[in-house]
Amino acid sequence: MRDNGAMQHSARRDDTAAQPSRMQSAVFLPIGDEGRAELVERRIAEAITGGLIPAGERLPSESALARSLRVAPVTVREALVALRDRGLIVTRRGRNGGSFVADSADPAQFTAKRLGAMSRVALRDLGAHYSAITRACVGLAAARADASEVARIRQRLANADAADEKAWRRAADEAQTEIAALSQSARLTREQMRLQAEFSPFLGLIGQDASAREQQRRAVLAVLDALERGDADAAASAVDAFVRDSVALLIDHQMRLHRA
Amino acid sequence: MKALQATDAPAAVDTVTAFFQRGVDALGEGTRELAADVASARAEGPLTRAKLDAIVLPYAQALFDRAGVTVYGAGFIAAIGLLNDASGHLSWWQGPRHSKLELAAQNIGKEHIDYSELEWYRVPVSTGKPHIAGPHVDYLCSDEYTITVAYPVFVGGEFIGVHGMDVLLDAVEGELLPLLSGETEEITVINAVGRVLVSTNPHRATGDPVRDAGDTLTRYECEGLPLAVLVS
Structure with missing residues (x-):
């Protein structure tokens, strides 16, 4: 990957530099290994607990969420399963089915x-x-x-x-x-x-x-x-x-x- | 500020007018056909968001490809009550990858914003004419600093929505300023409330109102557009 190459190059150059500036060292701080599904889960959970999506409201479809969040549909599905396990959303099947914010979700x-x-x-x-x-x-x-x-x-x-x-x-x-x-x-x-x-x-x-x-x-x-x-x-x-x-x-x- | 007849206008005023008129015309070109497509889809049965999206996509694509200016976003905004499966809807594509706008998923809470009050919807509806809205921070769609070219769409006298495109102020600056680079006078383009879109004077910021013009700048209207050019 091009990005990695560039980072390695900078890091090598830093070895010979006296002291990297604080801003520069911040670039190489760990970005965390939280998975994408967890990020999606957290984003939606915050919206529900914050009251931005009220109880009973239908979430966009899996494919619509995947498109707009630019993640794979399987990632969205994983996040929705986790939200369901936390009791934040319910899933209904059938013609008017989909994922809905649980009625018990009181912001x-x-x-x-x-x-x-x-x-x-x-x-x-x-x-x-x-x-x-x-x-x-x-x-x-x-x-x-x-x-x-x-x-x-x-x-x-x-x-x-x-x-x-x-x-x-x-x-x-x-x-x-x-x-x-x-x-x-x-x-x-x-x-x-x-x-x-x-x-x-x-x-x-x-x-x-x-x-x-x-x-x-x-x-x-x-x-x-x-x-x-x-x-x-x-x-x-x-x-x-x-x-x-x-x-x-x-x-x-x-x-x-x-x-x- | 002195107001002069358009016949006295320097060439730069024509350059500016032509630049923006080209965008308005590019949008207007597809508007009648788009109206006909929406009308025939409605005649066939209930009009849904998905059906509307399928109709609008090629028109948006045509603007991205051929508007003569770098278009950041394009599409059609349904009149409130037009669709059978939602009260309002934006069939809209934007960004470097022309991604479909998914309001609810993109930023929850935004779908509640009532767009009927926003300038790019309100003005063309009330005048029945194309409008250039902004400069504004488009907090509904792109979160970018844009102007929105908006064409009202009518079917047999009934208003059915707005055909529109967003152009970043970045692009206006990058594409219009070079056309004015030969000018020795200051050329400043302002909107109807006096807000600067772009200026050859590097110290006049886009977004600022022109309040100090006094007698030093002469104002020329851009014929047929809600814009004016101030010339030193």
């Missing part, structure tokens, strides 16, 4: 379990990462967004029913993605979406409380207000305050979990 419970097992250090670090990327997005968006684009996000958010927990969570995630995209940066938007997928289940957990949902709504509106004024600092502070409040609520929630 709130999964997320509570994850929160309970997470250290405060890790939780705060997730908040710091989420906040940093989101602030970078809104900073660029404040300089680049057109008022009409901000107004449309505001309109869609106003149409979302905050009384419905799931509908609100979805609308809030969408608004956040749209705000990130206003940065006109593909890299930052991709990174923000990845972090949103990770952080959103936690926001959903504290959003079980209606007043917390109202707080979340006001936070997004504060960001939109700042974007409309082209005020990058105010947009970044609004994000920062929101993440700090959310992490504090999550730590409270975690303490209640530990006491229970």
Whole structure:
């Protein structure tokens, strides 16, 4: 393989070099031997436990999953067997058959379990990462967004029913993605979406409380207000305050979990 | 900014207009035939995602092969309610390998995004005319920074979907800038909200709005397109 050849060549050259830079040594760190089926299993399991694919929803067919994940169908099949063994999905045969997320898969419970097992250090670090990327997005968006684009996000958010927990969570995630995209940066938007997928289940957990949902709504509106004024600092502070409040609520929630 | 008649426009404005018009025309070429194919499939029986995909694929392939610009993604987006087995659907191929877009599998959660509100769908539906949407980070399909050329598709007055293609801003820069390399003036292409697509001025970033134009830049509309050219 060409890639291996290139790596061996670099490694040999490094033998004679004084000290490889830290970035360079990172290239040769072990990549782990986790199999592809395990990677597929983990990806789908995270989506189910995070509530991105709700209970009862049908998964794409084996062949569709294999095509889009660019793995062999047998790899997908292996992953689905593992997910079935964990009770996350059920498989039905027949005309309307396929793999479905188990009705018992309750993302709130999964997320509570994850929160309970997470250290405060890790939780705060997730908040710091989420906040940093989101602030970078809104900073660029404040300089680049057109008022009409901000107004449309505001309109869609106003149409979302905050009384419905799931509908609100979805609308809030969408608004956040749209705000990130206003940065006109593909890299930052991709990174923000990845972090949103990770952080959103936690926001959903504290959003079980209606007043917390109202707080979340006001936070997004504060960001939109700042974007409309082209005020990058105010947009970044609004994000920062929101993440700090959310992490504090999550730590409270975690303490209640530990006491229970 | 001064607004001048198109007859006064420098040659660079024609170059820019022709560049984008070529993409719009390439898309429009297949649109009528695609509409006819979808109409006859509907007349035969229930229209499903799989049937639609089979109809659209050759049209997408033709764009990849012959659009006259490097196309990153191409296909047809069904009008909400067109299909019998899903409310909406994107028959879409993209990327270096022209892979089929599998929304649900690619990024779970994305399939819930309501595309009827997005510029490349909303504008051609409401105007009935082709549109160039963006520049935007296309977070639904490619996660890349693109413009989307979008042609509304009608069958007997009924709107059935959008025939579209994505072109990366990378490609716009790589393929349009060389055509403008002989220009001594600054040439900056902006969209309807004043966002820069590409500029011969290396300090004017793609994605930025032009707010400092003042009297230093003259604005020329690209006839028939939602774009304008600013010339120093």
